[in-house]
Every structure is written in structure tokens, then in C-alpha cells.
Amino acid sequence: xxxxxxxxxxxxxxxxxxxxxxxxxxxxxxxxxxxxxxxxxxxxxxxxxxxxxxxxxxxxxxxxxxxxxxxxxxxxxxxxxxxxxxxxxxxxxxxxxxxxxxxxxxxxxxxxxx
Numbered sequence: 001x002x003x004x005x006x007x008x009x010x011x012x013x014x015x016x017x018x019x020x021x022x023x024x025x026x027x028x029x030x031x032x033x034x035x036x037x038x039x040x041x042x043x044x045x046x047x048x049x050x051x052x053x054x055x056x057x058x059x060x061x062x063x064x065x066x067x068x069x070x071x072x073x074x075x076x077x078x079x080x081x082x083x084x085x086x087x088x089x090x091x092x093x094x095x096x097x098x099x100x101x102x103x104x105x106x107x108x109x110x111x112x113x114x
Contacts, residue, residue, distance in 0.1 A: 028098075030097070035106045037113050042067070044099050049064050049089070054090070071113070074111045079107070084100065084104050087100075
């Protein structure tokens with residue numbers, strides 16, 4: 001009986017010793033109020049879109065290497081439709097919620113070259 005009580009007491013104590021790192025649970029914080037093409041948007045496009053088989057230099061599906069190339073598809077609406085509305089791009093995997101929010105805020109601000 002004493003062993004059973006000890007086991008029950010230990011079972012109650014162990015969950016209290018568990019440690020969660022907030023960043024591990026929720027991911028890094030996202031400040032989507034600060035967005036620039038050179039600081040956030042360009043690097044997101046470079047990492048997710050500028051692959052040789054996609055939109056890199058001489059890409060099979062057109063280039064999205066320079067700001068001017070990106071701005072052209074922003075201006076005709078295809079960028080917002082593919083990335084924000086349909087979420088079918090990038091082809092290799094989904095963007096994070098933070099990346100999507102940054103891009104949407106940048107688009108809503110007129111897609112400045114900053």
C-alpha cells in the first residue's frame with residue numbers, strides 16, 4: 001500500500017517538472033508590421049521561388065529574380081492570386097503564416113521597392 005501511495009505521489013509530481021520553451025511551442029515571434037522588399041520579401045522569394053526549375057535565372061516558369069520582375073506579376077494580380085488567395089505557390093511547400101502576413105502587408109502597401 002505504501003508503494004502504491006509513493007507511486008501515485010510521484011506520478012503527480014512528474015508532470016509539474018515538464019518545461020516548454022515558448023519559441024519551440026509557438027515558433028519565433030513575427031513582427032509583420034515591419035516589411036521591406038530588401039529585408040523580408042526579397043529573401044522569402046529568393047528562398048522559395050528562385051529555384052532553377054521554377055522562377056530562378058532562366059527559370060522554366062519565368063524569372064522572379066529582380067524587383068522589376070516581381071513587381072510585374074504583382075501589378076497584373078497573378079502574384080497575390082497564386083501566393084495569398086489560392087496558396088498554390090510556392091510549389092515546393094507552404095509559406096509560414098508569418099511569411100504570408102509579411103507578403104500580404106507588403107502587397108497592401110503597394111509593393112514598394114524598399
